[in-house]
Amino acid sequence: MSEMKEMILDAAGRMLKENISKDVVDLLERDDWARGIWALFEETGMFNVAISEKHGGAGGDLEDLLHIVRLTGKYAAPMPYAESTFANFLLEATNQAIVKNIATYSLKEGFHLQNDLISGSLHNVRWARHADYLVARVDSFQGTQIALIDLQKATIEHSNNLASEPRDTIILDKVKPISIAPLSEEQLFYTLSIETAFKIALMTGAIERIYEITVQYSKKREQFGRPIHRFQLVQQHLAQLAGETAIAITAFHNVCAAIQSKDFLHEIAFARIRIEDAITTITSVAHQIHAAIGMTHEYTLHQYTRRLWSWRDEGRNSPFWSNYIADYLLKHDVDLWAYLTKTIGKK
Amino acid sequence: MFQLPTVQFTEEQEAFRLEVRNFLQAHITKGTFTPAIDSWLSGVDPSFSKLIGEKGWIGLTWPKKYGGQERSTLDRYILTEEFLAAGAPVAAHWFADRQTGPLLLRYGTEEQKQFFLPKIAKGECYFAIGLSEPNSGSDLASIRTKAEKVEGGWIVNGQKIWTSNAHVCHYMVALVRTSPYDEKKKHSGLSQLIIDLNAEGVTIVPIKFLSGEYHFNEVFFDNVFVPDNMVVGETGNGWEQGLAELAFERSGPERILSTYLLLEELIKELKHQKNKDGLKQATKLLAQLWALRNLSIGVAKLLESGNAEDVAIPASLVKAIGTKFEQSIPEIARLLVETYPNLEAKRKFDRYMAQAILHAPSFTIRGGTTEILYGMVAKGMVEK
Numbered sequence: 025m026s027e028m029k030e031m032i033l034d035a036a037g038r039m040l041k042e043n044i045s046k047d048v049v050d051l052l053e054r055d056d057w058a059r060g061i062w063a064l065f066e067e068t069g070m071f072n073v074a075i076s077e078k079h080g081g082a083g084g085d086l087e088d089l090l091h092i093v094r095l096t097g098k099y100a101a102p103m104p105y106a107e108s109t110f111a112n113f114l115l116e117a118t119n120q121a122i123v124k125n126i127a128t129y130s131l132k133e134g135f136h137l138q139n140d141l142i143s144g145s146l147h148n149v150r151w152a153r154h155a156d157y158l159v160a161r162v163d164s165f166q167g168t169q170i171a172l173i174d175l176q177k178a179t180i181e182h183s184n185n186l187a188s189e190p191r192d193t194i195i196l197d198k199v200k201p202i203s204i205a206p207l208s209e210e211q212l213f214y215t216l217s218i219e220t221a222f223k224i225a226l227m228t229g230a231i232e233r234i235y236e237i238t239v240q241y242s243k244k245r246e247q248f249g250r251p252i253h254r255f256q257l258v259q260q261h262l263a264q265l266a267g268e269t270a271i272a273i274t275a276f277h278n279v280c281a282a283i284q285s286k287d288f289l290h291e292i293a294f295a296r297i298r299i300e301d302a303i304t305t306i307t308s309v310a311h312q313i314h315a316a317i318g319m320t321h322e323y324t325l326h327q328y329t330r331r332l333w334s335w336r337d338e339g340r341n342s343p344f345w346s347n348y349i350a351d352y353l354l355k356h357d358v359d360l361w362a363y364l365t366k367t368i369g370k371k
Numbered sequence: 372m373f374q375l376p377t378v379q380f381t382e383e384q385e386a387f388r389l390e391v392r393n394f395l396q397a398h399i400t401k402g403t404f405t406p407a408i409d410s411w412l413s414g415v416d417p418s419f420s421k422l423i424g425e426k427g428w429i430g431l432t433w434p435k436k437y438g439g440q441e442r443s444t445l446d447r448y449i450l451t452e453e454f455l456a457a458g459a460p461v462a463a464h465w466f467a468d469r470q471t472g473p474l475l476l477r478y479g480t481e482e483q484k485q486f487f488l489p490k491i492a493k494g495e496c497y498f499a500i501g502l503s504e505p506n507s508g509s510d511l512a513s514i515r516t517k518a519e520k521v522e523g524g525w526i527v528n529g530q531k532i533w534t535s536n537a538h539v540c541h542y543m544v545a546l547v548r549t550s551p552y553d554e555k556k557k558h559s560g561l562s563q564l565i566i567d568l569n570a571e572g573v574t575i576v577p578i579k580f581l582s583g584e585y586h587f588n589e590v591f592f593d594n595v596f597v598p599d600n601m602v603v604g605e606t607g608n609g610w611e612q613g614l615a616e617l618a619f620e621r622s623g624p625e626r627i628l629s630t631y632l633l634l635e636e637l638i639k640e641l642k643h644q645k646n647k648d649g650l651k652q653a654t655k656l657l658a659q660l661w662a663l664r665n666l667s668i669g670v671a672k673l674l675e676s677g678n679a680e681d682v683a684i685p686a687s688l689v690k691a692i693g694t695k696f697e698q699s700i701p702e703i704a705r706l707l708v709e710t711y712p713n714l715e716a717k718r719k720f721d722r723y724m725a726q727a728i729l730h731a732p733s734f735t736i737r738g739g740t741t742e743i744l745y746g747m748v749a750k751g752m753v754e755k
Contacts (some may be wrong), residue, residue: 153408239753254753260745263744263746266372269372274666281379297654297658301655349654364664
């Protein structure tokens, strides 16, 4: 990462840290969101990272964007940053003009194209009620396409995930898309893997935060006359937390490194499978160390554990990627060690 | 939270990996060795060690003037990984290569370096690690074997236990008490001595392992004379010197790959049976291996920059999680492919399964128990 990029990340981290308190995250529960931070992000060009120059991008690459997404996960930022930037990523990937307003996306099946008009319904679309545009997968006899849709023309039914983040149902009835472009099988897989990388980034951020607040708590909280981190059994929990956090962070960094090399599908698959496992351990251990206080709404731990429990089921999750790897191993006569060390076919 | 570097291997490193792999494959085909689980600890074959020495693959990172190749820590990482993945019998020289060499390079006298290192690098001189004693397992500060100063050297009395492969080793680096035991300062007064295992007064008694094999030993010292020039580093500094070795000992691929052969065989069997459900379940193991390699390679990269203090905690973590992983492979594999574990079985899966089950309990004990490592990691976390 260049110095310039580090400055962008520093700025993003500071904005989030200074502006997001527990109350701001709780806005979601009153069906509101962090418009102020959104405006700050807009002013400082955080939405143009990883957008090409021909579309008015500010320089920077996918790795930088993933790091900002990780920070929004770390502060549980209640705004559709990952969704908006990924929607624009999809538009760019299919050579369509990007949008400036709030956008969301969906890569699930549910929309069909007939006579150039889109109909159908999609469930669990992130942030749809607050978005102006939807970038969605549309299937037709001509194959899969990516369409840009004006959400004013949609019916939106509200629904939330475990963390009160908007996950709405969108119903379209013969709506004409603003633009539409084909998506090849290969491109579809590429976009699914980048979507997974975005989720891995969010999850890693939340995991980092859980680690921080749990270690802090174990130092502050006293029982039987000493801080709880001094108890051997609590230490066993803490060490497990450290191990799973280290695995998640290192997996994320390796995904970032691999994404530059194009040969990264298996890395994304392994990272997603392993991080979902880490989430099981981390959420349970963090709550156990916090004991009663961690279960109250007043304390912040749940803002991260509820998100992780939701996010691990969103997008292409570990069953999908396990299936992908199993298929690959069945269809190819590869030596396992060569596969793991990325030396297939080399002698 | 600590952050470990990510590593993309270079083309030269990849070529080296393939060179080692092809060499090992050729020797498997020739019948030089039969691949086996946990071969880095139980696969003793002095003639194979000499072959490795001839290739220049022992002491790979050491200075050329002591018989080394001056190559990088990452090259050494690749080399050891290939040995483990092939199940090669490298146990004879393993500890001398991994621990004694780096110890002597850091603390040894010029005379010791010139005498021992070239012999180790040739694969002709093996070292045992003399840490554990009957009443001090994880609590090393409680060791009692003592060395008393006499004219020209030291007289050693006491006992070491769980000493891997002492019966084939030429020397032992023993941690001994050179000042009387003081309850309040348990860590001070310890020193590292090189003891000739053929010296008068040394008795080696094998301990039969639960698999029926011998690799552990009890080693007794009855008035064994150790000359002054066989003290490593400073007298009384043994504890600090010993700690410096541990990062090398704990973070290596041998804490992840001891049962790799079984995992490979599991995937082969599942593919052969076209068992997609089984393969899907096995991907959890592959993802875990991928994640652990990233951690372990990251620690190797940190070690290359020479910052041993920064890596103590991550190295302990790699050891703790890595050994649980290698231990879990037979437990998961037996649920996915029907097996009758048997050390003499013709089918590799059954044979590796038997070797893996019988060796697995030791993984989370040798080199520091998981419980002790977890305690160290937790202390490191709250101190930050």
